[in-house]
Amino acid sequence: MFYITREVSESLSPLFFLSAAAAGSLPLAKTNQLARSYNHIARFYDALARLVFGNRLRAPQLHLLAFIPAGARLLILGGGTGWILEAIAAVHATGLQITYVDASDKMVALARQRPAGGNTVTFVTADAATAPLLADYDIVLTPFLLDNLTTAQVAQLVAHIHPTLTRDALWLNCDFCNTRSPGGKLLLRTMYVFFRALCGISARSLPDMDACFANAGFTTAYRAGFSNGFIQAAVYKCADAV
Numbered sequence: 001m002f003y004i005t006r007e008v009s010e011s012l013s014p015l016f017f018l019s020a021a022a023a024g025s026l027p028l029a030k031t032n033q034l035a036r037s038y039n040h041i042a043r044f045y046d047a048l049a050r051l052v053f054g055n056r057l058r059a060p061q062l063h064l065l066a067f068i069p070a071g072a073r074l075l076i077l078g079g080g081t082g083w084i085l086e087a088i089a090a091v092h093a094t095g096l097q098i099t100y101v102d103a104s105d106k107m108v109a110l111a112r113q114r115p116a117g118g119n120t121v122t123f124v125t126a127d128a129a130t131a132p133l134l135a136d137y138d139i140v141l142t143p144f145l146l147d148n149l150t151t152a153q154v155a156q157l158v159a160h161i162h163p164t165l166t167r168d169a170l171w172l173n174c175d176f177c178n179t180r181s182p183g184g185k186l187l188l189r190t191m192y193v194f195f196r197a198l199c200g201i202s203a204r205s206l207p208d209m210d211a212c213f214a215n216a217g218f219t220t221a222y223r224a225g226f227s228n229g230f231i232q233a234a235v236y237k238c239a240d241a242v
């Protein structure tokens with residue numbers, strides 16, 4: 001097994017931390033708060049997600065793994081506890097170069113313990129919108145990350161990631177959708193109250209993800225609905241490839 005890890009941690013790297021904040025994307029206090037936010041619930045996040053949603057958050061993510069080609073350079077943003085690394089290794093036992101970014105150092109610490117097969121994983125603890133990244137990613141995966149952000153923050157994130165992609169890159173996104181069902185609306189509202197209180201996220205409602213991708217010149221190559229349309233998996237194609 002060939003398994004390399006390298007951690008770039010904002011909390012351990014004051015220089016990067018200051019430069020990212022100085023770059024203008026987030027005020028320092030906000031960056032600091034973001035880095036800590038999911039730490040409070042990292043250890044029980046998976047159990048909580050399973051309790052509320054069963055397998056419904058995992059199914060769309062597993063569905064999207066079919067879009068990852070062998071040997072790809074893969075960028076995962078907001079991966080959480082890292083269960084997805086094991087799932088990816090079950091499909092691609094080796095040959096992927098993965099950069100795994102999460103703002104929570106506790107989430108990253110949990111992810112580092114996951115077996116990733118023979119894939120090479122570089123861990124980065126940082127805000128995805130300012131994270132130091134490599135170049136030439138073939139695939140980006142954002143699993144239930146963008147709902148944490150406002151539309152302006154999603155636009156900023158897409159602008160940061162776009163230049164790091166290859167010409168034919170695909171962006172795989174799964175997240176919640178606005179729904180007409182009263183149950184779905186109540187669940188979404190409850191989630192925002194919960195995550196704003198516990199994790200300090202700034203969003204109050206779902207951002208307009210499609211508009212952010214379209215404005216950045218991405219086209220939608222694939223879309224599938226799950227849980228009666230409450231969750232969707234989408235594949236956006238890099239504009240440069242059109």
Ligand SMILES: C[S@@+](CC[C@H](N)C(=O)[O-])C[C@H]1O[C@@H](n2cnc3c(N)ncnc32)[C@H](O)[C@@H]1O
Binds near residue numbers: 081
């Ligand atoms: C709702 S959890 C989803 C975790 C995982 N993708 C899953 O489905 O199990 C959101 C994750 O995104 C991370 N996160 C939130 N905002 C972030 C940001 N701006 N940059 C990087 N990671 C972020 C959180 O720390 C958390 O691990």
